[in-house]
Amino acid sequence: MAGRNKEKEQDKVRDLRAGLALLWGEQEQPTRGPKPKLTPLRIAEAAAALADAEGLDAVSMSRVAAGFGVSAMALYRYVPGKTELVELMVESVLAEGPDLAGVPAGDWRAAVTEWTRQCARVYAAHPWLLTATAMRRQLLGPCQLRWLDAALAALEPTGLGGAQRHRVFLLLIGLVRNHAQQRNEREEEQEREWDRLTGELLARHAARFPALTRAIAEGAFDPDGTDPLRFGLDRILDGVEALVAAGA
Amino acid sequence: MAGRNKEKEQDKVRDLRAGLALLWGEQEQPTRGPKPKLTPLRIAEAAAALADAEGLDAVSMSRVAAGFGVSAMALYRYVPGKTELVELMVESVLAEGPDLAGVPAGDWRAAVTEWTRQCARVYAAHPWLLTATAMRRQLLGPCQLRWLDAALAALEPTGLGGAQRHRVFLLLIGLVRNHAQQRNEREEEQEREWDRLTGELLARHAARFPALTRAIAEGAFDPDGTDPLRFGLDRILDGVEALVAAGA
DNA sequence: CGCAACTGCTGATGACATAAACAGTTTAGG
DNA sequence: CCTAAACTGTTTATGTCATCAGCAGTTGCG
Numbered sequence: 001m002a003g004r005n006k007e008k009e010q011d012k013v014r015d016l017r018a019g020l021a022l023l024w025g026e027q028e029q030p031t032r033g034p035k036p037k038l039t040p041l042r043i044a045e046a047a048a049a050l051a052d053a054e055g056l057d058a059v060s061m062s063r064v065a066a067g068f069g070v071s072a073m074a075l076y077r078y079v080p081g082k083t084e085l086v087e088l089m090v091e092s093v094l095a096e097g098p099d100l101a102g103v104p105a106g107d108w109r110a111a112v113t114e115w116t117r118q119c120a121r122v123y124a125a126h127p128w129l130l131t132a133t134a135m136r137r138q139l140l141g142p143c144q145l146r147w148l149d150a151a152l153a154a155l156e157p158t159g160l161g162g163a164q165r166h167r168v169f170l171l172l173i174g175l176v177r178n179h180a181q182q183r184n185e186r187e188e189e190q191e192r193e194w195d196r197l198t199g200e201l202l203a204r205h206a207a208r209f210p211a212l213t214r215a216i217a218e219g220a221f222d223p224d225g226t227d228p229l230r231f232g233l234d235r236i237l238d239g240v241e242a243l244v245a246a247g248a
Numbered sequence: 249m250a251g252r253n254k255e256k257e258q259d260k261v262r263d264l265r266a267g268l269a270l271l272w273g274e275q276e277q278p279t280r281g282p283k284p285k286l287t288p289l290r291i292a293e294a295a296a297a298l299a300d301a302e303g304l305d306a307v308s309m310s311r312v313a314a315g316f317g318v319s320a321m322a323l324y325r326y327v328p329g330k331t332e333l334v335e336l337m338v339e340s341v342l343a344e345g346p347d348l349a350g351v352p353a354g355d356w357r358a359a360v361t362e363w364t365r366q367c368a369r370v371y372a373a374h375p376w377l378l379t380a381t382a383m384r385r386q387l388l389g390p391c392q393l394r395w396l397d398a399a400l401a402a403l404e405p406t407g408l409g410g411a412q413r414h415r416v417f418l419l420l421i422g423l424v425r426n427h428a429q430q431r432n433e434r435e436e437e438q439e440r441e442w443d444r445l446t447g448e449l450l451a452r453h454a455a456r457f458p459a460l461t462r463a464i465a466e467g468a469f470d471p472d473g474t475d476p477l478r479f480g481l482d483r484i485l486d487g488v489e490a491l492v493a494a495g496a
Numbered sequence: 497c498g499c500a501a502c503t504g505c506t507g508a509t510g511a512c513a514t515a516a517a518c519a520g521t522t523t524a525g526g
Numbered sequence: 527c528c529t530a531a532a533c534t535g536t537t538t539a540t541g542t543c544a545t546c547a548g549c550a551g552t553t554g555c556g
Contacts, residue, residue: 016441016442016445017445020445020446020449024449030501030502030503031501031502031553031554031555032500032501032502032503032552032553032554032555033500033501033502033503033552033553033554034502034503034504034551034552034553035502035503035552035553036502036503037503037504060542060543060544061543061544061545062542062543062544070504070505071504071505071506072543072544072545073504073505073506073545073546074503074504074505076544076545076546077502077503077504081544081545082543082544082545130382131382134378134379134382134429137433137442138433140446140449142453142456145450145453145456145457145460146456146457148457148460149456149457149458149459149460150459152459152460152462152463152468153458153459156459156462161466161467161468162462162463162464162465162466162467162468163466163467163468163470163472164479165463165468166463166468166469167476167479167480168483170426170430170476170480171423171426171479171480171483173426174422174423174425174426174427174480175419175422177422177426178418178419178421178422178425178426179422181382182418185385185386193264194264194385197264197265197268198268198388201268201272201388202393205390205393208390208393208394208397209393209394209396209397210397210401211397211398211400211401211404212393212396212397212400214400214404214410215400215410215413215414216410217410218409218410218411219409219410219411220400220409220410220411220413220414221411221414222411224411228415228418231412231415231419232415232418232419232422234487235416235419235484235487235488235490235491236483236484236487237487238486238487238490238491239482239483239484239485239486239487239490240483242483242486242487242490243483243486278532278533278534279522279523279524279532279533280521280522280523280524280531280532280533280534281521281522281523281531281532281533281534282520282521282522282533282534282535283521283522283533283534284533284534285534285535308511308512308513309512309513309514310511310512310513318535318536319535319536319537320512320513320514321514321515321535321536321537322534322535322536324513324514324515325533325534325535329513329514330512330513330514
């Protein structure tokens with residue numbers, strides 16, 4: 001048992017190293033043997049497309065391999081395992097990096113807003129991205145770093161220190177991911193039935209949740225036109241502005 | 249195929265109904281037959297304990313059942329499926345509801361801060377909670393609603409409208425979950441190796457990520473004593489304060 | 497040329513969720 | 527009181543999945 005654990009840890013380190021090499025394309029390609037039919041990138045893109053179409057659960061080694069007309073095990077020649085495949089999927093989808101060229105220089109609010117919008121757009125286009133990046137310690141690929149870099153750059157005109165810029169960045173992806181989660185939830189088909197049942201339940205137990213009942217009475221859950229991402233972003237930016245004004 | 253789909257949708261509606269009934273304990277219990285050895289609640293608690301100890305992946309029907317000395321299939325007499333079990337686990341962990349009794353009435357900043365802290369504490373105590381509640385449309389159980397109710401109540405002194413109180417609430421759980429994710433990442437064992445490899449990689453590609461490099465030079469990633477949850481919360485609360493001041 | 501480094505493939509393994517069918521246990525209702 | 531219905535937990539089976547081992551064919555370096 002103890003030995004098993006040790007072995008596992010060493011494996012993990014190797015996996016880490018291998019995974020990073022894969023993400024950064026830093027592996028010498030072989031010269032011998034037959035020409036490979038695939039590449040890690042093409043596999044990842046196919047897997048991402050599959051996830052776009054049928055959800056992350058539909059992405060199994062067999063399904064992805066079948067898309068190329070090869071057996072499941074063939075993929076293992078390109079990718080160490082499913083974990084790494086998912087990491088590559090994330091990278092492939094983040095490849096279209098943030099483009100903040102159109103933003104007036106020095107206007108950090110505009111820059112951050114644009115960054116956030118673009119990031120949210122990616123999450124919206126690929127609902128599985130949220131789950132794929134949840135929980136697991138992310139290995140940072142070049143594309144992820146480009147996004148991070150762009151956000152930090154956008155924040156530079158604030159004059160905030162490095163640590164604070166980083167913290168604001170964390171706040172921002174948090175916002176985006178949170179927004180994505182809410183979007184994903186809304187997208188599910190059973191929505192109407194869900195609303196009905198929940199509403200019913202709420203009416204039945206109104207007494208137990210007075211504040212909630214009041215909020216509902218004020219229309220808290222009625223869909224209004226306003227963009228929830230906008231709301232959160234404005235709150236956060238106002239908060240940052242206050243921090244900047246305080247002269248940190 | 250079409251028929252299959254239709255069937256599945258109907259099943260989903262039934263599942264929804266059954267799941268809610270389970271969460272709210274609204275099911276007539278039977279009189280015939282042998283006395284049940286278990287209850288959904290006890291199962292959920294055992295499963296949650298298992299997840300606490302070994303992670304969410306360790307929670308399989310067999311493992312949970314083994315903890316009671318019964319066969320895996322026995323659990324299906326109490327819980328429709330694994331999905332519902334996870335929902336019950338979430339509820340069971342959220343049972344120790346928020347307690348805002350010690351907060352001076354009318355001080356919404358203090359109340360919201362306390363709510364956020366307590367919520368974060370639950371997420372910290374049960375790292376799997378984040379994954380368990382990610383993605384999937386949550387069926388709202390009574391405990392989840394209690395948390396929601398408490399947050400909305402804490403926000404009432406702001407004078408904000410129902411819809412805005414709700415939006416602020418969304419911002420707050422977003423913050424908590426975001427914080428939890430970062431905590432979870434930090435908790436992994438391979439941390440040191442991860443830092444080393446990532447740092448190496450970053451040094452090698454510094455030119456590609458100028459803003460990131462600058463931020464790092466300013467110590468953006470050095471651990472300082474400050475609480476990241478606190479930082480985000482203060483930013484958000486400042487933003488809300490600005491909104492309140494604007495007299496919405 | 498010949499072997500080493502590759503390729504992709506088949507088959508096996510073990511974990512998992514869950515369906516189906518069965519055997520024992522209560523208790524409501526005649 | 528007795529029986530059948532409503533339950534209980536169990537064993538067995540199915541299908542899916544990731545992944546390991548071993549094989550047969552392919553290619554280019556020495």
